[in-house]
Each structure stands twice: as C-alpha cells, then as structure tokens.
Amino acid sequence: MSKRTVKKTMTIILSCFGALLIIAFASLFIISGIFESPKYMEPWQKTYSQKFNDLRIRLVSHGVLAANGHNMQPWKIRLDKDDPMVFYLYADSDLLTKEVDPFARQMMITQGTFLEYVNIAGDQLGYNTAVELFPEGGYDEQKLLESMKTKPVAKITLTKGKPQSSPLYDFMFLSDTNRAAYQSTKLIPEQVKQLENINGDVNRSIKIFQDKETMDKLGSYAMKGAVIEAGVNRVMQESENIFRTNEHQKNKYRYGFSVEGQGTSGIMRHLMQGLVTLFPSMNSGKASSELFIKSTRTSVDNTPAYAMIITDDNSRISQVKSGMFYSRLILEAHRMGFAMQPLSQVLEEYPEMKELYSSIHRDYASGGGTIQMLVRLGKPTKEASRSMRRDVMELIVKE
Template identity: 60%
Template sequence: MKKRGVKKVMTIIFSCAAALLLLAFITLFLASGFLQPQKYLQPWDKSYAKLHKDPRVQLAAFGLLAANGHNMQPWIIKLDKNDPMTFYLYADPQRMSPQADPLARQLMVTQGTFLDYVAVAGQKIGYPVTITLFPKGDYNEQQLAQSMSDKPVARVVLKQADPQRSPLFNAVYLPDTNRADYKSDALTKQQVDSLESLNEGEQITTKIYQDKANVRKLGSFAIDGAVIEAGVPRVTKEASDIFRPNEYQKNNYRYGFSFEGQGTSGFSLYFMQGLVTLFPFLNSEKAASDLMIQSTKTSINHTPAYAMISSRDNSRASQVKSGMLYSRLTLTAHNLGLAVQPVSQALEEYPEMSKLYHGIHNTYAPEGQTIQMLVRIGKPTEKVPQSMRRDVMDLISK
C-alpha cells in the first residue's frame, strides 16, 4: 500500500509539473504573438505589387524590398499630379539614424538601393524608368533635414514598353542580408568577374578580396568596428529603441530590428520572442551588444571573401549611386548562388570610430576615395527569413 501511495503521489507531482511546463510554453508563445497574422511580410508576396493599379506605386512596392540602413525604410514617394508616369523619391528626414549615421551618408546609400530595385522591376513589368538624381539641386548641408523635405533625391520617369526578361528580378524577393555562416569555397573567376564588372565607370567601383591576407585584414576591421559600436551607448540605444521583440510590435511598426534579422526562424523565433517579451532584461543594451560582437566574430570566421564599393568622391550623388551599385551587387550575387551581408561599422562617421575609419581608408583607399560599403560574400549554408516591411501606401505622400 505504501509503495502504491508513493507511486500515486509521484504521478500527481509529474502531472502537475507537466501541466505547469505546458502552461509556461503556452504563455511564452502567446506573449510572442504566435497566433498573430504576419502583416509585416505582406510586401514580400509576389502578388502584392499587383494590388495597386498605378504603375508608379507598383514600382515603389518593389523598391520597398531593397536593403536599407537599420531597416528604417526612409523613403517618401510623391506622385506627380500632372504626369501619371512620373514620381519623385525623397529621403525621409524623420527616419535618420543620427547616432550611427550622423552625416546621413548611409541614408543616401539607402536611397540608391531603392532606385535600383525600381529599375530592375521596371524592365520586368514593362515600365522601364529613367532616373535623374537631384533634379531640383543639391541639399543645403547646413539645413539638411529641411533640405531633404524640400528637394527630391530623384525624379523617376516611367515609359510603357514590352516586359523584358530579367535574370535579376526573382532575386528581388530574397532577403538582402544573410548573417549566417558561409562555406569556405572561394569565389570562381566567373563570379568575381561578374561582380567586379558592376561599376559606374571609374567613379564608383566594386573590388573583390579573397586572398588570405586581405580576408584576415578586412575581417579584423569588421570585428573591431562591431566592438567599437557596441561600446558607444548612444549608438546601441538608438538600435535597441527600434528593436521589435514580438509579432504585435512587428505588425504595429513594420520597420527596425527583430530576431529575423539575426537569422532566427521557426520554433526558435517564437521561443526567443516570448522570452524577451516576458523578461525584457534578457535583451538589454549590454546583452544585445555582446550578442552583436559574438555573432560578428562567428560570421567573420566563416567568410571566404569581401566586396568593397568605393567612390572617387563623397558627394550625395556618389552616395546614391553607390547604393544603386550595392543593390545590383546583391541581386547579382543572389543570381550567382551567393549571399551577402554588410559589415560596414568601420565606415561609420562618429568620433569613436574615427581612428578605425581612417585606418581602413588609409589601407584600401589611399588616393582619397571613399569606401561606401564593406560586404562579406560567399556561398550560404542556410536560408534566412525575410524582414519587416511597411505597407507601400505608407510611403506615398498625401
């Protein structure tokens, strides 16, 4: 009788423990927003652009998928009221990242990434575009935010034509950034030639580095940049302020950072989201900084090559063109079976990064060029999830 009694008690204890564990998991997944529809992924649907009759809005929907700094999606579209085949792209001064990008250089690069996706999509859907940069003149740098509101980055004019086959178009739907490990395979000569041919004459160029000495040296710049950035509280706070820890916030804001950006998906995604939602201290600025350093080191240790985009000058137009070139690099890399990830912290222009900034420029841009992008590149070992995107109509100026 005593043995049966003990066995019964143990059964009750295990049953209660199992029930509590189940309750904990249910609570965790509910907190993560597991049951919420992922509205923030709607723009990635291949039928999304077709929901809009205006071809200008359709093209903006493709541009929305482009790579962009801090996933801020800082684009404003103004449709020409007098010409149904023209729209203007403005940089959104409300979506600057003044701590990490105090000179708004990355913001301008981001304008270019949008424009190149628009150009690739325009050829495919039968609306090729002509892009004119800064059609109303250059910015007033002393009143930059106001100037961004007053002057467009580009005028985009559509022309109706027969749709053209585009080998790059399908890559528009792939995540632009893959932070996972890359295989150790070196890029082939064909891959290198294809990527290095993506130049804007002699003004803006792409260079691939995959010899051991340069891979090691550039990897050190990338890691040192991450360490410095992680140690600047105002920069890390700027990033943590736009972190979306669960599905509710991702649907509400649809821009900024999330666990997907770190390559987390599936069960792990909801588990992490639930934990951080219930216990926010797990994603403190220090924890996030430590994770960034560790993930950067891991990524760099699994990087066979780097791509560098440099410009002869650092004008706003060159910054935009560098962004256009970066999008073309990304799409071409995807088409070649490769993945990319910017590791450009060493190129940021705040005081704490100054020594490293000058160090990489003295080494790789001795003739006064500006390095606009440093990118790890290689054959991916895994697929990564798509990141948040706003509704395209949020970009359209009323």
C-alpha cells in the same frame, strides 16, 4: 510511506510540472503573437504589386524590398499630380538613425538601393525608368534634415516600352542579408570578374578580396568595429529603440530590427519573442552588446570573401549611385548562389569610430576615395529569413 505512495506522489508532481511547463510555453507563444497575421510580410508576395492600379505605386512596391540601413526603409514618394508617369523619391529624415549615420551617408545609399529595384521592376513590367538625381538641386548641408523634407533625391519618369524578362527580377524577393555562417567555397575568377564589372562607372569600383592576408585584415577591422560599437551606449540604445519584440509591434511599425535578424526562425522565433517581451533586458545593455560581438565573430570566422564598393569622392550623387550598384551586386550574387551581409560598423562616422574609419581608408582607399560598403560574401549554409516591410501606401505623401 510505501513505494506505491511515493511513486504516485512523484507521478502527480511530474504531471503538475508538465502542465505548468505547457502553460508557460503556451503563454510565451501568445505573448509573441503567434495567432496574429504577419501583415509586415505581405510586400514580399509577388502578387502584392498587383493590388495597385497606379503603375508608379506598383514600382514603389518593388522598391520597398531593397536593402536599407537598419531596416528603417526611409523612403517617401510624391506622385506627380499632373503627369501619371512621374514620381519623386525623398529621403525620410524622420527615420534617420542619427547616432550611427550622423551625416546621412548610409541613408543616401539606401535611396540608391530603392532606385535600382525600381529600375529592374520597370524593365520587367515593360517601362523604361529615367532617373534624374537631385532634380531640384543638392541639399543644404547646414540644414540637412530640413532640406531632405523639401528636396527630392530623384525624379523618376516612366515611358512605355517592351517587357524585358530580367534575370535578376526573381531574386528581388529574397532576403538581401544573410547573417548565417557561409561555406568555405571561394569564388572562381570568372565570378569575381562578373561581380567587379557590375558598376560600369570609372568613378566607382567594386572590389572582391579572397586572399588570406586581406581576409584576416578585414576580419580584424570588422571585429574592432563591432567591439567599439558595442561599447557606445547611445549607439546600442538607438538599435534597442527600433527592436520589435513581438508580432504586434512588427505589424504596428513594420521597420527596424527583430529576432529574425539574429537568425531565429520557426518555433524558436516565437519562444524568443515571448521571452524578450517579458524580459526586455535579454536584448538590451550588456546582453545585447555581447550578442552583437558574438554574432560578428561567427560571421567573420565563416566568411570566404569580402567585397567593397569604393567611390572617388563622397558626394551625395556618389552615395546614391553606390546604393544602386549595391542592389545590382546583391542580386547578381544571389543569381550566382551567393549571399551577402554588410559589416558597416567600421565605416560609420561617429567620433568613437574615427580612428578605425581613417585606418581602413588609408589601407584600401588611399587615393582619397570613400569606402561606401564593406560586405561579406559566400555560399550560405542556410536560407535567411526576410525582414519586415512597410505598407507601400505609408510611403505615399498625401497632398
């Protein structure tokens, strides 16, 4: 065979290979749903609330942006039929992640994050929001899921006031969680004081840690918690069940996890979505566990500070108020140029985590209090992608 023939043959082979490669990539983009409009992102638009005439729904459309456990957005809203200035917040027990949150503590914190976003939006729109927690009494803990369906977490009463431009309002439209590496820059004393003074409640405290000894210790707790969780099949399966692999699924469910949460964006997001849709094993079983541990290690190794929210007791009211404080902490941190990420595994209350849970409480809440939140804090190295959000009207209970 002549050199010319060989060269021509190689050119044909390379052309065919290139064509196949293009077809393969195009197929992944199509499977990912690249041509499907991301309706799940609509609530992040600042004009989204203006679609609704009912003031209460406008406020709820801000609340849905709040931080929430496993991005389940477990909120239900009942509009008062007689008073257009009153609505009720319920915890949606159908969206409880019962394996990692068997006692619904994280779910109650999630109710609080929602309420604080509503408060801030109310100020911005010119309405005072009076929040009454558990207006019809506390839950029957022996029949918890049933009780959640019948008893509201809060009654919210609105009164007309004057619009107050909140310095935190614009930061509600940023992602609440950033899993990327953080810069090594530590907080200055004034910043620590500002964040620790957010709570304004003697029964609850926010603590910031930056010294090397504590950083190493908390980093160790975070890693041990991640390793334990990665080894509990039913817990990992729960996370896999709410993972949305492509644009179609994200538009259908609008809650749960997606590749954005792993720090993937742009073209790579669609490539990964296409691959995971074709090969689900990439995000399940051993592969998922290893990725989770690796991600936690990256977080721990690139964290200049940790923050905790600690309460004197573990009542439902304290849990909800912790969520309200957490929203304030996130937004104040954003205003100061910091990002946050919960490292909640060590605080979860399933049996396999019991020993580690008890240990961290002996170290940091020895007086009998409860650590409601443990988060990493620092200057982000890159902007975080915003996660899926539900259509606000899905939250409204139809009576």
